[in-house]
Amino acid sequence: MRIGIVGAGGRMGQMLVREVAATPGATLAGGTERPGSALLGRELGVLAGIDPLGVKVADDPAALFRAADVVIDFTSPAATVSHAKLSAETGTALVVGTTGLSADDQAAISTAAARVPVVQAANFSLGVNLLAGLVRKVAATLGDDWDIEIVEMHHRHKVDAPSGTALALGQAAAAGRGVDLQAMKDTVRDGHTGARQPGRIGFATLRGGDVVGDHTVLFAAEGERLELTHKAASRAIFARGAVRAALWTAGKAPGLYGMDDVLGL
Ligand code: NAD
Numbered sequence: 001m002r003i004g005i006v007g008a009g010g011r012m013g014q015m016l017v018r019e020v021a022a023t024p025g026a027t028l029a030g031g032t033e034r035p036g037s038a039l040l041g042r043e044l045g046v047l048a049g050i051d052p053l054g055v056k057v058a059d060d061p062a063a064l065f066r067a068a069d070v071v072i073d074f075t076s077p078a079a080t081v082s083h084a085k086l087s088a089e090t091g092t093a094l095v096v097g098t099t100g101l102s103a104d105d106q107a108a109i110s111t112a113a114a115r116v117p118v119v120q121a122a123n124f125s126l127g128v129n130l131l132a133g134l135v136r137k138v139a140a141t142l143g144d145d146w147d148i149e150i151v152e153m154h155h156r157h158k159v160d161a162p163s164g165t166a167l168a169l170g171q172a173a174a175a176g177r178g179v180d181l182q183a184m185k186d187t188v189r190d191g192h193t194g195a196r197q198p199g200r201i202g203f204a205t206l207r208g209g210d211v212v213g214d215h216t217v218l219f220a221a222e223g224e225r226l227e228l229t230h231k232a233a234s235r236a237i238f239a240r241g242a243v244r245a246a247l248w249t250a251g252k253a254p255g256l257y258g259m260d261d262v263l264g265l
Pocket of ligand 1: 008
């Protein structure tokens, strides 16, 4: 399977290059960076800290989509939208890890998914996908006298908040309760907020240092508290899941898939 990586010079991009190089049955079709990037022309393997792979960082995503069977995208929302269009035009499958997408950005991905298989996940780790299933189950079991709060911490470079994973966990909790997250979420509390409203799903965002990604979902009632936590110690878990998702797209019908499909959860 020929795998292309857009944003190949990024934190996740470099991790993905290493993972593709180490995965039997996968070959690196190429990697791109944004136009004007200082990384253009650099050897992809060397940039990722491994042996040379004979491929250089390029800035022609259309050529990469033509050369690849599947492209993995952990970039930025604007770049992901243009990559989704290229994916539909070239018939190349797409794996999307970019978070912080607006409703319009998401619509572009759904449009591409009508033409090609697209796997999209806010978090490609096995543990977080299992956690989402647990959260859904617990939320369905407990009444709304149990307050749900989601706390996340990430490194100081992260640009969107709450994290895509925190929102996905909120979505799982809302689905368990049979409510709409959009209508029930509290993402900002500041000043005289008044007492907590029953049934709301609260989010708290921490940023600092080099934290790869910590998420806790708290269920708090009078007299007891249940906390479900996942901690990512390395970005390798996301890269492993994304490459697994890329291999999984072979022979799949067009559609928008999630990690639960890939993992058979
Ligand atoms: P990063 O800033 O280190 O990397 C992004 C890279 O994309 C940069 O090198 C940037 O130059 C490049 N880029 C931007 N526009 C481009 C374009 N038009 N063409 C080619 N390359 C382009 O960020 P990161 O930490 O690697 O995270 C990237 C995204 O992935 C973020 O949205 C982050 O939240 C998300 N993420 C998702 C998961 C998951 O499991 N789904 C895990 C980690 C990070």
